[in-house]
Amino acid sequence: MRRRRKTDAKRRQRGETFMDQRIVHVRAGVGGDGCVAFHREKWKPMGPPSGGNGGAGSSVYLLPTPHLTTLSSVRRIVKGAPGGTGGGTWRNGKDAEPTIIRVPLGTVVRQLPFDDPRRAKDAWERFEERLEGLDPEERLKKIRERRWVHYPGFEDDNLQRETFKEADRMLAAEERAIRMRRLRRGLIHLDLDKAVETPETERDADAPLGLPRTKNWGYLIAEGGAGGLGNPHFLSKTNRSPKTASRGMDGEWVSLELELKILADVALVGMPNAGKSTLVRALTGGRVKSEVAGWAFTTLNRVVGVVRIGPNGWVGGEEGKVYDETALEQGRLREGMDVRGYVDGEGENSASDASHQEQVPDSDRPSYDSTIGEKFRFTITDNPGLIEHASENKGLGHSFLRSIERSHALVYVVDLSCDAPWEELRVLRDELEKYREGMSGKARMIIANKADLLGADGGEDVEEARRKLARLEDFVKTEMRLEDGEGRTLDVVPVSAKYSMNLRKVVDLMVGYVEEARSKVALQEDNESSLLQDGFED
Ligand SMILES: Nc1nc2c(ncn2[C@@H]2O[C@H](COP(=O)(O)OP(=O)(O)OP(=O)(O)O)[C@@H](O)[C@H]2O)c(=O)[nH]1
Numbered sequence: 001m002r003r004r005r006k007t008d009a010k011r012r013q014r015g016e017t018f019m020d021q022r023i024v025h026v027r028a029g030v031g032g033d034g035c036v037a038f039h040r041e042k043w044k045p046m047g048p049p050s051g052g053n054g055g056a057g058s059s060v061y062l063l064p065t066p067h068l069t070t071l072s073s074v075r076r077i078v079k080g081a082p083g084g085t086g087g088g089t090w091r092n093g094k095d096a097e098p099t100i101i102r103v104p105l106g107t108v109v110r111q112l113p114f115d116d117p118r119r120a121k122d123a124w125e126r127f128e129e130r131l132e133g134l135d136p137e138e139r140l141k142k143i144r145e146r147r148w149v150h151y152p153g154f155e156d157d158n159l160q161r162e163t164f165k166e167a168d169r170m171l172a173a174e175e176r177a178i179r180m181r182r183l184r185r186g187l188i189h190l191d192l193d194k195a196v197e198t199p200e201t202e203r204d205a206d207a208p209l210g211l212p213r214t215k216n217w218g219y220l221i222a223e224g225g226a227g228g229l230g231n232p233h234f235l236s237k238t239n240r241s242p243k244t245a246s247r248g249m250d251g252e253w254v255s256l257e258l259e260l261k262i263l264a265d266v267a268l269v270g271m272p273n274a275g276k277s278t279l280v281r282a283l284t285g286g287r288v289k290s291e292v293a294g295w296a297f298t299t300l301n302r303v304v305g306v307v308r309i310g311p312n313g314w315v316g317g318e319e320g321k322v323y324d325e326t327a328l329e330q331g332r333l334r335e336g337m338d339v340r341g342y343v344d345g346e347g348e349n350s351a352s353d354a355s356h357q358e359q360v361p362d363s364d365r366p367s368y369d370s371t372i373g374e375k376f377r378f379t380i381t382d383n384p385g386l387i388e389h390a391s392e393n394k395g396l397g398h399s400f401l402r403s404i405e406r407s408h409a410l411v412y413v414v415d416l417s418c419d420a421p422w423e424e425l426r427v428l429r430d431e432l433e434k435y436r437e438g439m440s441g442k443a444r445m446i447i448a449n450k451a452d453l454l455g456a457d458g459g460e461d462v463e464e465a466r467r468k469l470a471r472l473e474d475f476v477k478t479e480m481r482l483e484d485g486e487g488r489t490l491d492v493v494p495v496s497a498k499y500s501m502n503l504r505k506v507v508d509l510m511v512g513y514v515e516e517a518r519s520k521v522a523l524q525e526d527n528e529s530s531l532l533q534d535g536f537e538d
């Protein structure tokens with residue numbers, strides 16, 4: 001336990017609290033052994049064979065759930081429980097409860113193929129390895145030990161019997177058939193984007209009465225081993241008192257690669273009305289139709305946009321292009337059309353028409369030019385506003401905090417024109433931390449928006465803006481260091497989303513974060529496989 005905490009702390013230091021990739025070795029439970037027993041009653045010393053069967057081993061299922069956001073709670077080795085052993089007087093062993101691995105929505109599951117070095121050998125292969133180098137006689141002995149339970153003291157006697165040899169051959173054929181079936185089933189590949197709706201499925205309308213409801217545990221990943229058979233099964237005309245029972249079979253062992261799809265590379269976090277939606281529209285060149293309005297909680301759902309970088313830099317960014325409130329823009333667009341219709345008719349006022357045109361943002365026209373080559377692209381999410389106590393589900397609550405987690409980098413957006421933007425920043429950071437410790441560690445930049453509102457009239461206001469920005473930077477320097485051990489702080493960039501000012505710098509920095517995060521994920525994958533090489537043997 002202590003060791004685990006230590007490694008966790010180390011991982012956090014390296015900024016790896018949120019894992020997006022993981023290899024999981026699944027071992028379904030082994031079946032319970034059958035029992036060799038004979039019924040005993042007063043006056044009836046030689047009763048019939050009465051050993052019960054073993055129960056089936058635990059099968060392993062994958063259940064996608066919206067309550068998780070990372071793979072960090074998924075264990076690296078998942079073992080299903082063994083089935084219960086059979087008992088005397090025909091008591092069968094209990095079937096083991098299913099083992100359920102819960103994974104977040106958006107997990108992609110791939111079974112590692114046979115030749116993948118990261119795959120763990122299964123029970124069958126390990127057993128074969130142990131037999132290597134043994135002479136045929138010992139080999140056979142080991143194999144039979146694994147297959148059979150004998151009545152105490154009767155092993156040698158059993159092995160001589162023709163009926164036993166016949167049963168042994170049949171069991172061997174069955175083992176091979178199971179193995180072939182598992183191999184032929186093909187590799188597991190699942191894209192778990194939807195939650196398993198009802199954990200309990202409806203009973204089939206035609207099902208006979210009295211059947212239990214079938215439970216829906218998710219997707220079957222590895223089948224538990226069948227239980228062994230009790231000695232009554234080996235009763236035959238020539239052997240009226242069978243003194244053997246079979247052992248439970250091995251469960252299926254598979255190695256899976258789980259990967260949590262990233263929702264977006266960059267997620268914006270800010271208080272209501274800070275200008276997040278305006279910023280996303282500006283960064284995507286107006287291609288994202290996110291609602292913008294001058295009141296809180298305009299955005300109710302997250303919106304994902306794509307920022308594109310062409311050979312000549314950021315595509316769609318025009319310095320000074322205006323992104324106003326959407327209602328106003330639409331109104332103006334409509335008005336613009338009317339004016340043009342009127343002007344065309346009259347042939348007058350063309351000057352005012354042109355000036356008007358400039359103000360009409362062409363957000364409805366695609367500024368996407370497919371002929372431009374694309375060097376890089378990343379996705380960015382506009383999220384609903386975050387307020388104090390959001391982590392306790394106030395405001396729009398924390399449902400969207402979950403999706404914020406599934407991004408490579410977080411970017412705070414604060415309103416520079418408000419009285420104390422640093423206080424806003426403190427609240428945002430604390431809310432993230434309260435929701436999940438370590439979450440604010442993914443934040444990389446602070447965008448101080450609405451910089452145009454300060455210093456618009458020159459003079460005193462400009463001074464005021466400088467002072468505010470300096471104070472904000474001070475706050476960041478003392479309170480918001482990156483956890484990379486190099487003492488870097490978060491970047492602070494004053495911009496105006498509405499008037500597209502200083503956004504090129506924002507894009508450049510974001511490209512840096514995204515590249516860094518993506519290479520880190522790739523590196524982590526490499527580490528993970530080497531870790532397994534030396535850490536798996538048990
Ligand atoms: N002057 C100025 N106003 C801005 C700027 N950016 C956004 N605004 C205005 O601020 C208001 C809020 O903008 P939104 O983009 O809707 O803000 P939001 O953060 O998405 O708000 P919620 O969705 O409610 O969380 C609108 O009236 C915008 O026009 C800016 O750079 N300068």
Ligand SMILES: [Mg+2]
Pocket residue numbers: 276277278291292298299382383384
């Ligand atoms: Mg918004």
